[in-house]
Amino acid sequence: xxxxxxxxxxxxxxxxxxxxxxxxxxxxxxxxxxxxxxxxxxxxxxxxxxxxxxxxxxxxxxxxxxxxxxxxxxxxxxxxxxxxxxxxxxxxxxxxxxxxxxxxxxxxxxxxxxxxxxxxxxxxxxxxxxxxxxxxxxxxxxxxxxxxxxxxxxxxx
Numbered sequence: 001x002x003x004x005x006x007x008x009x010x011x012x013x014x015x016x017x018x019x020x021x022x023x024x025x026x027x028x029x030x031x032x033x034x035x036x037x038x039x040x041x042x043x044x045x046x047x048x049x050x051x052x053x054x055x056x057x058x059x060x061x062x063x064x065x066x067x068x069x070x071x072x073x074x075x076x077x078x079x080x081x082x083x084x085x086x087x088x089x090x091x092x093x094x095x096x097x098x099x100x101x102x103x104x105x106x107x108x109x110x111x112x113x114x115x116x117x118x119x120x121x122x123x124x125x126x127x128x129x130x131x132x133x134x135x136x137x138x139x140x141x142x143x144x145x146x147x148x149x150x151x152x153x154x155x156x157x
Contacts, residue, residue, distance in 0.1 A: 003146035004125040006089070006138050008116040014109040021069070021106055026076065028106050030114075031059050031066045039068055042075045043093070050156075051091040054083035067110045069094065069103045079107035081115050081123065085150055089115070089123045105137060112138060126150040 021028055031039050036059045044052030058066035058080035069077035077094035081087075089111055094104045115123050125134055127149050134140035 001127040001129060001147065001149065002131070003143045003149045004128040004131065004134050004140040005143050006112060006123040006125065006134070006140045008112055008120055008123055010139060011109065011112055011116065012138070014106065014113055017102065017106045017109065021103065024101070025071055026101075026103055027070045028067060028077075028103070028110055029070070031064050031068045031078075033059070033064070035068075036060075039066070039075055039078060043078060043091075046095060047091070047093050050154075051093065054091050055080055058083040065111070065114070067107050067114075069107055071098070077103045077107050079104070079111045081111045084126065085124070087115075087120055087122070087124055088150065089125050108138070124150070 018028060036056070039059065040052050040056045043055045055066055055078060058064065061082055065082040066078060066080040068075050076098050079092035081089045083091065089108070092104060092108055092111070094107070112123055124143070125140055128134055128140070131142060
């Protein structure tokens with residue numbers, strides 16, 4: 001998979017979508033330190049150990065660069081940036097049973113808007129899976145000759 005580039009200064013708004021998610025019982029917010037172990041464990045169990053490691057790093061950043069979607073006092077989704085590389089968005093995921101409700105979109109936008117607020121002009125999406133989705137949602141473009149990309153040579157089990 002190739003890497004993609006996002007112009008952060010051309011992002012769609014987020015406030016209406018945050019409000020809609022809250023009205024539907026989903027709170028999207030920055031992770032705080034005392035819940036780090038809960039979020040990291042949930043990501044490891046729900047997605048992968050690799051993503052759990054990235055989430056651990058993102059929550060340890062100052063300010064934390066990981067956002068969580070919470071429903072009924074439980075994590076249901078997450079999105080991070082500045083985890084493996086500075087300026088990189090990801091990983092991100094939503095529990096399989098809740099996909100299609102726009103939670104992932106709002107998590108991604110929360111991260112990207114926060115990156116802009118932190119002074120970034122662009123974000124890189126490493127090894128972007130749903131290329132068409134990122135292009136349509138945030139205008140991301142494929143970075144030529146970026147395959148295998150930022151994760152080249154990463155240890156795997």
